[in-house]
Amino acid sequence: MDVQGNKLGSSFGRFSVADLNTVEWWSVERLLVVGLVGIVTLFMFSQLFGGRKRNLPLGPRGLPIIGNIHQLRNDTMHITFMQMAEKYGPIMYLKLGSRGVVVASTAETAHEFVKVQDLVWAGRQTSMAHDILTNYKMDIAGAPYGPYWRHLRKICAQELFTSKSLESFRFPRAQEFNQMVKSIMDDVQEGKIVQLNLKLNHLAFNNLTRMMLNKRLFGLDVSAQEEALNFKEILFKLLKLSSTIVVGDFIPWLKWLSIVTGYRRYMKTLKRDIDSMLQEFLELKKSGKNMQEENDGGPRRQDFVDVLLTQPTENGTGHLSDTSIRCVILDMLLAGTDTSSNSVEWGIAALLRYPHCLKKLQAELDEVVGKDKTVTESDIPKLPYLNAFMKEVFRLYPPAPLGISHECMQDTTLQGYEFVAGTRLYLNIYAIHRDPKWWENPLEFDPERFIKNPDISMKGNYFHFIPFGVGRRQCPGISLAVLFVQLGLARLVQGFELSLPDGQDPTTLDMTAKYGVTMPRKTPLKIICKPRLPKHLYYDTN
Numbered sequence: 001m002d003v004q005g006n007k008l009g010s011s012f013g014r015f016s017v018a019d020l021n022t023v024e025w026w027s028v029e030r031l032l033v034v035g036l037v038g039i040v041t042l043f044m045f046s047q048l049f050g051g052r053k054r055n056l057p058l059g060p061r062g063l064p065i066i067g068n069i070h071q072l073r074n075d076t077m078h079i080t081f082m083q084m085a086e087k088y089g090p091i092m093y094l095k096l097g098s099r100g101v102v103v104a105s106t107a108e109t110a111h112e113f114v115k116v117q118d119l120v121w122a123g124r125q126t127s128m129a130h131d132i133l134t135n136y137k138m139d140i141a142g143a144p145y146g147p148y149w150r151h152l153r154k155i156c157a158q159e160l161f162t163s164k165s166l167e168s169f170r171f172p173r174a175q176e177f178n179q180m181v182k183s184i185m186d187d188v189q190e191g192k193i194v195q196l197n198l199k200l201n202h203l204a205f206n207n208l209t210r211m212m213l214n215k216r217l218f219g220l221d222v223s224a225q226e227e228a229l230n231f232k233e234i235l236f237k238l239l240k241l242s243s244t245i246v247v248g249d250f251i252p253w254l255k256w257l258s259i260v261t262g263y264r265r266y267m268k269t270l271k272r273d274i275d276s277m278l279q280e281f282l283e284l285k286k287s288g289k290n291m292q293e294e295n296d297g298g299p300r301r302q303d304f305v306d307v308l309l310t311q312p313t314e315n316g317t318g319h320l321s322d323t324s325i326r327c328v329i330l331d332m333l334l335a336g337t338d339t340s341s342n343s344v345e346w347g348i349a350a351l352l353r354y355p356h357c358l359k360k361l362q363a364e365l366d367e368v369v370g371k372d373k374t375v376t377e378s379d380i381p382k383l384p385y386l387n388a389f390m391k392e393v394f395r396l397y398p399p400a401p402l403g404i405s406h407e408c409m410q411d412t413t414l415q416g417y418e419f420v421a422g423t424r425l426y427l428n429i430y431a432i433h434r435d436p437k438w439w440e441n442p443l444e445f446d447p448e449r450f451i452k453n454p455d456i457s458m459k460g461n462y463f464h465f466i467p468f469g470v471g472r473r474q475c476p477g478i479s480l481a482v483l484f485v486q487l488g489l490a491r492l493v494q495g496f497e498l499s500l501p502d503g504q505d506p507t508t509l510d511m512t513a514k515y516g517v518t519m520p521r522k523t524p525l526k527i528i529c530k531p532r533l534p535k536h537l538y539y540d541t542n
């Protein structure tokens, strides 16, 4: 499948997209039926021999063994949690199989969990899919809290995502945005409707691979396209699978089902394929051989892999292993591509849906940048409406609506409730961003709220606005993501008059979302672009 979910027709190893559907068929509801065998016996045992009842928050009543799994649909989990919280309160307790899950749905409760008790809740609970994907937690997102994770975060903070490092990629970044604009112009000239999410997804992906590998994967020539599609197709499947609920993750004694259904083998095949592609990049880098690196005419800059190859291990002996490097690269591609591209797509959809915002943003760009030069990163600090608009997009359409769940690392008491080590925590970012206590007319799309309160930042000091999470585990890619989203919106709005095809009324534009780990639009955006700058500005660039 491509990023749209269309079949690409290829398969990997012995599995195909059809197998993927089979795996899902087996992995969710129907496997639960199998899981019900033995329910009564185990339930009676737990009732007879269970220990003292802990003081737990209220939550929906679940079934024995499976808990509340049957009440959660993978594609609307953040909304289901929000509705449940209206009934059970801002700290709500559920069971997914044998695992306890607590959901925090307000800024105040998020503050309690990840500020007051930050260290206690800084663990991660991973799935079987994630473990296979990351050689058992050797990435950043899934690594347990401890020296290895702290070491990787230190490398992020001191080497990879410093302003100096981000600045050093300014030129290749601009090149990638130019490529996207050119490719939209090609569509315009052929009279085509622009399928925006595809363009943005290639852009986000290339932007990351340029930084990590000094390589554009979605190139312009066909062979490069195939390589990129292969790579992206595997990544897409991995992302989808790692976010699918698998019964064995919650009911440990049903783990064997993942083996008999072929799910585990399928994950391993995908992992093997992606590892061999990434290892090939690493070997070429290590050998110093030309790996078709992008020559952009500027000085040779250190990419992420160059940096990672020189880093010591957490205890200072030797260098980071190839496995660690592959896992970090994979982590960032998975965490940073769809989140970033979905945000720009939501932004453009909001501009079409609310034309007064589009007018304001265009006016700001015309006044500050003008029409005889292309907007660049150095213009961004002079564009307050753009910044406020982006924040409003993150508020109503948070790209990771439930963040990544945290794990309680030791038994603890919070607001009188008793949680045991191993409890999973979800911050319902989606619900927090719509809380009427903090946001006036919360469902209204209104960037002005951030003009009136420009200090509300996303860095983690305002618990009612946390699109990148908060606390120790907060997203390390925040500065890069913000830069990407602002530049993406600015380039599209400055460069084109945007409208919907077939005379579609923008006020009827569907703004519903689909839940994934990231939150894509339910209906991918298709638009008509009409150039609004002098022609040479679309082509006079690299």
Ligand code: HEM
Pocket (backbone or CB within 6 Å): 140, 141, 142, 153, 208, 331, 332, 333, 335, 336, 337, 339, 340, 343, 398, 399, 400, 403, 404, 405, 467, 468, 469, 470, 472, 473, 474, 475, 476, 477, 478, 480, 481, 482, 485
């Ligand atoms: C609009 C874009 C993005 C959004 C909204 C976003 C949001 C998030 C959120 C909510 C988390 C979970 C935080 C928590 O556990 O409390 C996270 C974690 C993470 N993000 Fe992002 N992210 C974005 C882009 C990126 C980019 C561009 C990268 C890197 C290239 C990245 C890398 C990561 C990593 C490695 C983690 C795991 C951190 C850890 O466990 O220590 N993200 N992100």
